[in-house]
Amino acid sequence: MxxxxxxxxxxxxxxxxxxxxxxxxxxxxxxxxxxxxxxxxxxxxxxxxxxxxxxxxxxxxxxxxxxxxxxxxxxxxxxxxxxxxxxxxxHEAWLGEHRFYVDERVIVPRSFIAELLEEQLEPWIEDPWAVADVLDLCTGSGCLAILAALAFPEAAIDAVDLSPDALAVAQRNVADYELGERVQLIHSDLFSAVDKKRRYDLIISNPPYVDAAAMRALPPEYRCEPELALAAGEDGLDLVRIMLRQAKARLNPGGILVVEIGHNRAVLEAACPTLPFTWLDTRAGDEYVFLLRREELPDA
Missing domain, CATH: 1.10.8 (Helicase, Ruva Protein; domain 3)
Structure with a gap:
């Protein structure tokens, strides 16, 4: 044919x-x-x-x-x-007007947090120029870390991933955007290898959040992506639970945590009924990204 x-x-x-x-x-x-x-x-x-x-x-x-x-x-x-x-x-993916290099070592960028960063997380962040320190957990290709650096011009960004392969791709993208002096890449399992003295005004994450049943039903195109970047346990919340337990100790007073969780809103609210999640509006709706202030997070 x-x-x-x-x-x-x-x-x-x-x-x-x-x-x-x-x-x-x-x-x-x-x-x-x-x-x-x-x-x-x-x-x-x-x-x-x-x-x-x-x-x-x-x-x-x-x-x-x-x-x-x-x-x-x-x-x-x-x-x-x-x-x-x-x-x-x-070997490219676009988030809005921004192009990123990608290959099979990283998940293809497609985060709702990207559009929130385009708006500098308004109104939750009143002065983008006052944001000094940002942490991007599960950075993958580095796309959200780079967008955060562009959104908050005075911020130093720490970008964390467990995969050395992903960090190699992120390094290429950071170099492409000439942000090497502001974006530091860290090989770490979430917070474990991050300097314990570091505190952040903003923590963002688009972590793995696919539950076990959904992993079994993935179409072939999604199975081409690294399983490490997708699978998050039986209910899809394994990594989010750790973030919720540990984020408060890593945030400055008034700091915020912003996390994308896909279709897991109902599961998360049932698992954490006492947390006052704020669900952020995106073009796809208000089901996919939550925000919590430091003062709303539980103590470790």
Missing amino acids: FEHARQELLTLRDLLRFSVSRFNEAGLFFGHGSDNAWDEAVYLLLHTLHLPPDRLEPFLDARLTSDERSRALLIIEKRIKERLPAAYLT
């Missing part, structure tokens, strides 16, 4: 129609930057052809060279046969 396509498909419009048909036929799962076959095909083809990611219309009826067709069809075929997330094929 793909060999015939190399001979018969002439324009970008032709390739797009073919790609969407093949994606739907293969039953691919989307959720790593796009949520449907059309958007995924547009992204992969524009990227492969070195065209602007936001300028499709002017190029739809442009004829492709034989080399361009071959390269475009190769990435479409690989997406189908290997079920790799698009970000692993292009």
Whole structure:
């Protein structure tokens, strides 16, 4: 089929129609930057052809060279046969206007906290310039640590991860953004290797939060990601429980903890009925990210 396509498909419009048909036929799962076959095909083809990611219309009826067709069809075929997330094929992921390098060593960035950082966590942080110290737990590719550095210009950021492979990717992204003097990468299991004298105005985390049942049901695309970055025990709260126990001792007076927990709101509220969670509004709703002030957290 793909060999015939190399001979018969002439324009970008032709390739797009073919790609969407093949994606739907293969039953691919989307959720790593796009949520449907059309958007995924547009992204992969524009990227492969070195065209602007936001300028499709002017190029739809442009004829492709034989080399361009071959390269475009190769990435479409690989997406189908290997079920790799698009970000692993292009080695990039976007959070808003910010691009990050990614590969199979890290989870593909897709955190709701990113959009909250774009707004500098207003109104919960009154003066972004007064934020001096930030901790990003489970930093992965380093994307949230970098966004925090951009949101809070005077802050020093500590970015923690248990995976040395993830920290290697994060180091590349920190270097790309020229933030090496402000973002320190730390190999640590949550707080364990973080300087016990350090105190933070803000702790953020997009930790693993997939429960055991959901892990068993993951589609192939998600199984390409590191299990360490996804699985969080029977109910998905193993790491969050540790954060809730230990965060107070690591926060300055008035400091805040912001954590993403996916679809686990009801489970978390049932497990911690006395904690006054504030659920933050995101474009997807107010079910996914909670905030607690230091004074609302339990003592260790």
